[in-house]
Amino acid sequence: MLSVKHLLGIKHLKKEDVALILRTADTFLDVINRPIKKVPSLRDLTIVNLFFENSTRTRLSFELAEKRLSADVLNFTASSSSVSKGETLVDTVNNILSMKVDMVVMRHPQAGAAQFLANRVNSVIVNAGDGAHEHPTQALLDAFSIRRKLGDVEGKKVVIVGDILHSRVALSNIYCLQLLGAEVAVCGPPTLLPKYISSLGVKVFTNLVDALQWCDVANMLRIQLERQDTRYFPSLREYTALYGLDTSLLDSLQKEIVIMHPGPINRGIEISSAIADGRSSIILDQVENGVAVRMAVLYLLAGRTPEI
Ligand code: CP
Numbered sequence: 001m002l003s004v005k006h007l008l009g010i011k012h013l014k015k016e017d018v019a020l021i022l023r024t025a026d027t028f029l030d031v032i033n034r035p036i037k038k039v040p041s042l043r044d045l046t047i048v049n050l051f052f053e054n055s056t057r058t059r060l061s062f063e064l065a066e067k068r069l070s071a072d073v074l075n076f077t078a079s080s081s082s083v084s085k086g087e088t089l090v091d092t093v094n095n096i097l098s099m100k101v102d103m104v105v106m107r108h109p110q111a112g113a114a115q116f117l118a119n120r121v122n123s124v125i126v127n128a129g130d131g132a133h134e135h136p137t138q139a140l141l142d143a144f145s146i147r148r149k150l151g152d153v154e155g156k157k158v159v160i161v162g163d164i165l166h167s168r169v170a171l172s173n174i175y176c177l178q179l180l181g182a183e184v185a186v187c188g189p190p191t192l193l194p195k196y197i198s199s200l201g202v203k204v205f206t207n208l209v210d211a212l213q214w215c216d217v218a219n220m221l222r223i224q225l226e227r228q229d230t231r232y233f234p235s236l237r238e239y240t241a242l243y244g245l246d247t248s249l250l251d252s253l254q255k256e257i258v259i260m261h262p263g264p265i266n267r268g269i270e271i272s273s274a275i276a277d278g279r280s281s282i283i284l285d286q287v288e289n290g291v292a293v294r295m296a297v298l299y300l301l302a303g304r305t306p307e308i
Pocket of ligand 1: 059
């Protein structure tokens, strides 16, 4: 059993919770690679996916995870709902729950929105990304992907590169990887590193070559222009020159590292196409693994036991 009722952030999880989710995801990864990719585990549940912010991977991955578990699925997009007529978040969700919905998966542009909802409605809440705060299922699938690629997360050196300041992926990854015993570093321009970052126990690099020479795994993040109200560096061209990963830089390391990216990729800015599509990249494995990890999260939050 998980120690939490909701999945609001990795910060609320114990190491045992993460280990249980990853173990359960191993089983579901086998399930989704079988000719019949479905199990009846959640056929008695209805789950709503509430997306107040754009998404490709997370929205489709949750929907597929729910369908693979045989849950009934409702999809809600804020722009085409009565939210645009002034309805509050709590009223919207309580109306949906009145239709006998059992679980809410929510992405929202405001940090803390998932916690706010969990405090006010009577349902299980799964945070699918809240502003620049946390993206717990992304961190779980990233840890799962590292474990499958390298055998273990413990003792591995993982650097998260790019726009750490605006990244919910970075914060959730730091919490999750540290829980599992990895050494974690961040790398980026000083203007895109939060002032509090050292207090999280991470190494801090401002030079990408130094960071890549240190690490076993590099998780490349995009620049989140949609969350930036000011300019943090002179130009994207300059950012790419200093923090973009391309073949000549990777080759110059003279060692193998694993390349990750949560998506969406901005090809030619933080990562070249040759690297994104190259043999060191596990970017599409992350996407595949995301379905299995989200199946595990939903299954365990529904109170099901790990024996599938
Ligand atoms: N990684 C991720 O959250 O991607 P989406 O924004 O497409 O869901």
